[in-house]
Amino acid sequence: MKTLVEKKEDQFRPINTDLLQDGGDDVFDIYYKTTSFGNTEFVKFASSHPSHQEKVRKLISSGECTEFFIRQDDLIKYYHQATEQLRIMISDPAIPLLNKTQKLYDVSKDIMKNFFEYSGSEEVLESSENVMSLMDQCLSEGQARFDTITQVISKDYFIYTHSLNVGLYCLVYGINDQMSAVDIRCLGLGGMLHDIGKAKIDSSIINKKGPLTRDELDIVKTHPKVGQEIMESMQCYATSVVRMAGQHHENYKGKGYPNNLVGKDIAPFARICKVMDVYDGLTTHRPYKKAVKPFEALIIMKNEMKDELDPNILGKFIRYMGPGS
Ligand SMILES: [Fe+2]
Ligand SMILES: [Fe+2]
Known part of the structure; x- marks a missing residue:
């Protein structure tokens, strides 16, 4: 039944139908995509209303359609529903930690992609915060180690996967370091938002498939x-979180930016963030550079980046990355 045909591809976002709730107050329309004679069309065929669930299920099981979409304007409603479903999933002891982490990662990745590529909206950021707090709950309860997240993270570099990866590394560092629950939450959130300032930079520079010119740099x-200014203006982030955005490119022995801070003058969480930022940068693929293996990355960090990284934090990170830690 074709009830409405839309053509503007950039107004639609793919969704994960596993995360549609069986109930839910916020109803939104669901579309599938068709292409004929080179034209893409989005066809509305159901809504997220419980009475339409059967219809969605039937279409999925028929194999006729594997991808579903919603309008960009309905993203927040969808994220609310998805978060509720994830909350139920992570409290199920029968589901293995790895599966829970993978699902949470996929939804968080989607949220961060939307933030960086399409909207840059504070509302989307709020959703990312909700999913990060579920990730925190899930990984803290499961006493996650680094090898749990290295199995689920994307090894291809995009600004949104990088942000999420750094957030997760920070979170697991905090868990391994036996920090307080509040600190673990702040560290994970700050890691995820450390590059938030890049949302304001022209995407052609951010996504450039080659080395940057001096001006671009x-x-x-x-x-x-x-990033620091964005977070300060939102007035909802702890100082430690804001400093992670503002100071993660400072170097331990100086000559970093923007303020050429040195050693302990750099906020502790920003020094942790720096280590995770560098590690993710080294271990992910970019069009112009190959990823290095985790062990190799740690060797490079230890031997060649002494001036940039806090040795105490790097030492602990290497220990936590090791087998059996
Ligand atoms: Fe950065
Ligand atoms: Fe970064």
């Missing part, structure tokens, strides 16, 4: 300051 280098 200067523009990119504004992102810690811009």
Whole structure:
């Protein structure tokens, strides 16, 4: 039954139908995509209303359609539903930690992608915070180690996967370091939002498939300051979280940016974030550079980045990454 045909592809976002709730107050329309004679169309065929669930299930099981979409404007409603489903899933002891982490990662990745690529909206950021707090709950309860997250994270570099990966590394570092629940939450959140300032930089620079020119580099280098300003203006983040955005490109022995801070003058969480940022940068693929293996990355960090990284934090990170830790 074709009830409405829409054509503007950038107004639609793919969704994970596993995460549609059987009930829920916020109803939104669900579409599938068809292509004929080179034209893509989005066809509305159901809504998220419980009475339409059967219809969605039937279409999925028929194999006729595997991808479903919603309008960009309904993203927040969808994220609310998805978060509720994830909350139920993580409290189920029968589901293995790895499966829970994978699902949470997929939804968080989707939220961060939307933030960086389409909207940059504070509402979307709020959803990312909700999913990160579920991730925190899930990984803390499961006493997660680094090998849990290295199995689920994307090894291809995108700004949204990088942000999420750094958030997760920070979270697991905090768990291994036996920090307080509040600190673990702040560390994970700050890690996920450390590059938030890049949302304000032209995407052609951020997604450039090659090394940056000097001018482009200067523009990119504004992102810690811009990120800090965005977070300060939102007035909802702890100082430790804001400093992670503002100081994660400072170097332990100086000559970093934006303020050339040295040693303990750099906030502790920003020093942790720096280690995770570098590690994720080294171990993920980019069009112009191959990823290095985890062990190799740790060797590079230890031998070649002494001036940039806090040795105490790096030492602990290497220990936590090791087998049996
Ligand atoms: Fe950065
Ligand atoms: Fe980064």
